[in-house]
Amino acid sequence: MNMPALKTQAATAIPVAAGELLRLPMPKPSYFKARLVPAASEFAAKLVPPLIMIGLLLVVWQILCSKPGATLPSPTKIWTEAYDLIVDPFFVAGPQDIGLGWRVLTSLQRVAIGYGLAGVIGIALGTIIGQSVWAMRGLDPIFQVLRTISPLAWLPISLAAFRDSQPSAIFVIFITAVWPIIINTAVGIRNIPQDYRNVALVLRLNPLEFFWKIMIPSAAPYIFTGLRIGIGLSWLAIVAAEMLTGGVGIGFFIWDAWNSSRLSDIIVALVYIGLVGFILDRIVALVASIITRGTSAN
Amino acid sequence: MTSYLKIDHVDKSFKRGSIETEVLKDITLGVEKGQYVSIIGHSGCGKSTLLNLVAGLLPVSAGCVLLENKEVNDPGPDRAVVFQNHSLLPWLTVYNNVAIAVNKVFGSTKSRAERHAWVMHNLELVQMGHAKDKRPSEISGGMKQRVGLARALAMEPKVLLLDEPFGALDALTRAHLQDSVMAIHSKLGNTVMMITHDVDEAVLLSDRIVMMTNGPAAAIGEVLDVPLVRPRKRLALAADPTYLKCRQRVLEFLYERHSFVEAA
Ligand SMILES: Nc1ncnc2c1ncn2[C@@H]1O[C@H](COP(=O)(O)OP(=O)(O)OP(=O)(O)O)[C@@H](O)[C@H]1O
Numbered sequence: 001m002n003m004p005a006l007k008t009q010a011a012t013a014i015p016v017a018a019g020e021l022l023r024l025p026m027p028k029p030s031y032f033k034a035r036l037v038p039a040a041s042e043f044a045a046k047l048v049p050p051l052i053m054i055g056l057l058l059v060v061w062q063i064l065c066s067k068p069g070a071t072l073p074s075p076t077k078i079w080t081e082a083y084d085l086i087v088d089p090f091f092v093a094g095p096q097d098i099g100l101g102w103r104v105l106t107s108l109q110r111v112a113i114g115y116g117l118a119g120v121i122g123i124a125l126g127t128i129i130g131q132s133v134w135a136m137r138g139l140d141p142i143f144q145v146l147r148t149i150s151p152l153a154w155l156p157i158s159l160a161a162f163r164d165s166q167p168s169a170i171f172v173i174f175i176t177a178v179w180p181i182i183i184n185t186a187v188g189i190r191n192i193p194q195d196y197r198n199v200a201l202v203l204r205l206n207p208l209e210f211f212w213k214i215m216i217p218s219a220a221p222y223i224f225t226g227l228r229i230g231i232g233l234s235w236l237a238i239v240a241a242e243m244l245t246g247g248v249g250i251g252f253f254i255w256d257a258w259n260s261s262r263l264s265d266i267i268v269a270l271v272y273i274g275l276v277g278f279i280l281d282r283i284v285a286l287v288a289s290i291i292t293r294g295t296s297a298n
Numbered sequence: 299m300t301s302y303l304k305i306d307h308v309d310k311s312f313k314r315g316s317i318e319t320e321v322l323k324d325i326t327l328g329v330e331k332g333q334y335v336s337i338i339g340h341s342g343c344g345k346s347t348l349l350n351l352v353a354g355l356l357p358v359s360a361g362c363v364l365l366e367n368k369e370v371n372d373p374g375p376d377r378a379v380v381f382q383n384h385s386l387l388p389w390l391t392v393y394n395n396v397a398i399a400v401n402k403v404f405g406s407t408k409s410r411a412e413r414h415a416w417v418m419h420n421l422e423l424v425q426m427g428h429a430k431d432k433r434p435s436e437i438s439g440g441m442k443q444r445v446g447l448a449r450a451l452a453m454e455p456k457v458l459l460l461d462e463p464f465g466a467l468d469a470l471t472r473a474h475l476q477d478s479v480m481a482i483h484s485k486l487g488n489t490v491m492m493i494t495h496d497v498d499e500a501v502l503l504s505d506r507i508v509m510m511t512n513g514p515a516a517a518i519g520e521v522l523d524v525p526l527v528r529p530r531k532r533l534a535l536a537a538d539p540t541y542l543k544c545r546q547r548v549l550e551f552l553y554e555r556h557s558f559v560e561a562a
């Protein structure tokens with residue numbers, strides 16, 4: 001626990017750096033002290049509380065699950081039982097005996113295809129629907145109903161249609177992620193201020209220029225809201241879909257582990273799924289904040 | 299004789315279901331090349347509607363709008379508009395807000411370097427060259443209006459349409475921008491049609507002031523020529539008898555003969 005120590009050091013380092021800046025112009029070290037050290041301490045301030053909470057939770061879990069007769073494994077038991085899975089995500093020991101990293105990548109590949117399709121088609125459809133009051137009124141209730149259907153409910157239909165597990169899983173991702181993207185894009189397009197439309201009219205932008213230069217940037221905050229909901233749903237759906245369709249994905253791994261009563265492995269897989277989902281969400285949020293910089297502020 | 303810009307017996311009504319509201323009735327107005335014309339009238343009388351008709355953003359119900367003897371029926375860069383609320387695209391920098399217009403209008407006639415120079419020239423004209431890399435959210439209201447003006451000027455419009463361009467600004471910024479507009483007008487000789495609520499602004503800037511009666515079915519009540527020589531100096535004019543007389547005429551029109559009746 002040397003994090004707090006680092007923090008106090010940083011606090012005292014700031015005035016020193018400022019004094020230095022006044023006396024002699026040494027841009028590099030003062031830049032380091034003035035910018036990087038506070039950044040590091042801010043980072044530590046963000047990191048320390050969650051780490052402490054995780055530590056506490058692990059302790060509580062350990063206490064609860066080390067009683068005789070506990071149904072779930074304790075953290076130390078998981079550590080010993082699933083040691084290979086935890087320390088090396090990318091081992092290959094046989095066709096069905098591979099690290100969880102590989103499995104996550106397989107699942108991510110499916111998500112990438114399904115989500116990518118959902119993104120392109122969702123934005124395209126949303127743009128068309130958002131243009132027309134009638135399409136919006138007619139289709140919006142239908143979409144609102146369709147989007148509440150659980151991803152798994154689509155699976156039998158897609159299996160029947162595609163007769164193969166790989167495209168079926170991808171279709172389930174697609175159909176899960178596409179609704180929020182369509183709906184949010186359409187709302188974004190509807191909400192393009194008349195002012196921007198007038199600017200486009202005065203400039204005589206053609207439809208293609210209008211699409212790229214006005215519609216997409218103006219609706220971007222809405223589109224990214226849809227994309228962000230979509231990526232979360234995709235990740236939820238793939239795990240469920242893979243449990244049923246098999247293959248080497250992370251979802252099937254859980255199913256397989258359950259069938260052979262490897263509870264520790266399942267818990268490790270859950271941690272992987274959670275972390276990957278978190279990272280996916282953050283990536284989309286980051287892209288959104290870069291691209292929509294300045295758009296929402298007016 | 300025909301004017302440069304001619305609004306010829308124009309009526310405008312809005313239909314909503316079976317209800318039809320007549321906003322403008324039999325508007326006829328000629329604007330000569332290089333003239334600065336202000337339109338003044340009470341809120342809701344149809345000033346913006348008239349401007350939008352000239353801009354081509356709204357269709358006329360009857361009559362026609364002619365620019366250089368050609369009928370206007372759709373919007374275009376030859377009638378650039380500076381909107382009341384600046385209407386800059388918030389995702390573009392100041393530079394790109396002007397560049398989008400320049401690239402569209404001069405994409406085929408000017409080289410890339412010429413277009414860049416033209417964007418910068420227009421930004422300098424409104425004293426905004428220093429902020430070219432800022433986004434609209436990072437500059438003040440007055441600066442936004444300047445950029446909106448630069449964007450409109452950069453299209454080299456035949457007629458510049460200003461819809462209460464300084465309406466949302468404080469008095470000091472407003473005066474500053476009025477001076478800028480006067481300087482630009484005397485330098486470039488644009489034909490300008492400006493909507494305003496402000497009597498002093500109208501008299502200071504215009505060659506002619508068009509006073510509109512109250513709606514519904516508003517018409518032109520009176521047109522006043524402002525025979526003040528240019529360049530005009532705000533301070534010197536404050537005591538000028540012609541200035542005061544013009545001001546008086548507009549005030550009388552607005553507050554005596556056509557005082558604003560609160561809509562029932
Ligand atoms: N799209 C529309 N549909 C129906 N009525 C409209 C429409 N646009 C304007 N009007 C009506 O036309 C009248 C004139 O509106 P306009 O915006 O031209 O007024 P204005 O003189 O510009 O007012 P202000 O000075 O407040 O901007 C108003 O009574 C308004 O209700």
Ligand SMILES: [Mg+2]
Binds near residue numbers: 345346347
């Ligand atoms: Mg108006």
